[in-house]
Amino acid sequence: MDRRLAVDMMRQEMLEAADNLDFERAARLRDEIDKMKKELEKVF
Known part of the structure; x- marks a missing residue:
């Protein structure tokens, strides 16, 4: 599952x-x- 979708x-x-x-x-x-948003920021 896409992490952004999981966050939503x-x-x-x-x-x-x-x-x-x-x-x-x-x-x-x-x-x-x-926590997940911070991980996403590291990727992008």
Whole structure:
């Protein structure tokens, strides 16, 4: 799977978790997204 697509999917999942008041899960997803974005920046 393309990493950018994975980031987009994780972002959607993060927003859904926040909507469901699962803030701990949303925060974990946010941190994973930030990590993946930093890795993508290194590539490009």
